[in-house]
Amino acid sequence: MYFYENFIFVTLSEEDYIKAIYHLGKTQTAAVSTNAIAKRMATKPSSVSDMLRKLSDKGLVNYKRYKGVTLTDEGIATALNLVRKHRLWEVFLVDKLEFTWDEVHEVAEQLEHIKSEKLIDKLDQHLGFPEVDPHGDPIPSKNGEFKTSIKKLLKDLSIGTTGICVGVKDSSKTFLKFLDRKKIALGDEIKVLEREEFDGSLHIDIDGRDLHISKQIATNLYVKEV
Numbered sequence: 109m110y111f112y113e114n115f116i117f118v119t120l121s122e123e124d125y126i127k128a129i130y131h132l133g134k135t136q137t138a139a140v141s142t143n144a145i146a147k148r149m150a151t152k153p154s155s156v157s158d159m160l161r162k163l164s165d166k167g168l169v170n171y172k173r174y175k176g177v178t179l180t181d182e183g184i185a186t187a188l189n190l191v192r193k194h195r196l197w198e199v200f201l202v203d204k205l206e207f208t209w210d211e212v213h214e215v216a217e218q219l220e221h222i223k224s225e226k227l228i229d230k231l232d233q234h235l236g237f238p239e240v241d242p243h244g245d246p247i248p249s250k251n252g253e254f255k256t257s258i259k260k261l262l263k264d265l266s267i268g269t270t271g272i273c274v275g276v277k278d279s280s281k282t283f284l285k286f287l288d289r290k291k292i293a294l295g296d297e298i299k300v301l302e303r304e305e306f307d308g309s310l311h312i313d314i315d316g317r318d319l320h321i322s323k324q325i326a327t328n329l330y331v332k333e334v
Contacts, residue, residue, distance in 0.1 A: 116166050116182070120221050123190055125149065125159050126168060129179055130187035139176030188252040194220040195241035195248075196231050202242040203235065209242040210284035243284075244275020244294055244330060260333065262298065263308065263326035270299040271331030278328040290319065298331060 118126070128148045132140045142160070146153045157173070164171040168183035179187060197219040201207040207215070222228070229250065232238075239255055240246055246254035257274060265271050273296045276283065287293065292314060301318075302311035308323035 116168070118166070118168070118186060122159070122163060122166075122168075123186070123221060125156075125163065126179065126183055126187050127190045129169065129177060130184065130191070133178065139178050141176050145177075185252060188248045190220050192248040192250070193222065193228050195245060196228065196235065196238070198241045198243070199235050199238050199247070200231060208284070208288060210281045210288065212242060213279065240275070240294075242294070243279050244273075257332060259330045261327055262300075262310070262312075262329040262331050263323060265298075265300045265331060265333065267300050267303055269333060270297060271333045272297055273329060274332045275330035276328055277330060283328060286325075290321075291317075292319075292329070297334075298329075 125145065128145055129140050132144050132148060142153045142156045145156045145160075149156065160169060160171040160177050163169040163183070167180055168186060169177050169179055171177045194216045197216040198209075198212040201212040201215055202209055232250070238247055246256065248254045259274050260271075261277065262271065262273075273292065273294055275294070276287070296315050299313040300310055301313055304310070308326070310321050310323070310326050312319050312321060
């Protein structure tokens with residue numbers, strides 16, 4: 109449990125690095141390399157090293173040269189707060205302002221840096237305390253907790269089995285636009301009717317519609333078996 113009692117001033121750029129480390133680390137103990145951060149942030153490793161020293165001085169990361177970096181408890185709390193704000197803004201943009209789910213990420217990237225806790229708490233309440241964002245990713249609570257659900261990729265669903273679409277593995281604009289064109293969305297009921305032995309493509313029933321999708325598409329859709 110991580111409480112957001114962070115009184116350390118963190119710049120927008122520092123927040124971006126903290127969130128990048130959090131997403132790259134996957135687990136709280138996995139060390140992230142300077143090169144991996146540089147690639148994600150589209151910058152030079154030397155610039156990353158300079159930033160990591162600053163974050164280390166503020167007690168947000170554990171950093172040793174050539175050994176990678178991990179977030180401290182304070183760093184994790186900061187990252188989770190950013191993730192919470194980002195995903196709440198995505199819900200707001202889609203549900204209240206009718207943005208499409210391929211449009212919201214870039215706007216939410218800007219809005220996540222708003223500092224007002226009161227505003228974010230009011231936003232959470234206004235939205236009815238959502239647990240997932242428009243892409244199916246869990247939204248941390250104010251205390252840094254979030255629910256995990258048992259899900260699997262559509263490609264792994266057995267023939268004759270039905271699942272509810274609960275998220276996407278690929279959140280790129282091109283993939284989300286493809287899903288919009290095919291009218292595939294979160295909450296849709298998908299039944300696997302047939303799997304092609306040759307290429308792994310699937311014949312599915314989605315809310316009463318017959319559809320043929322490639323293995324690549326099935327590899328990027330998460331479902332919860334029902």
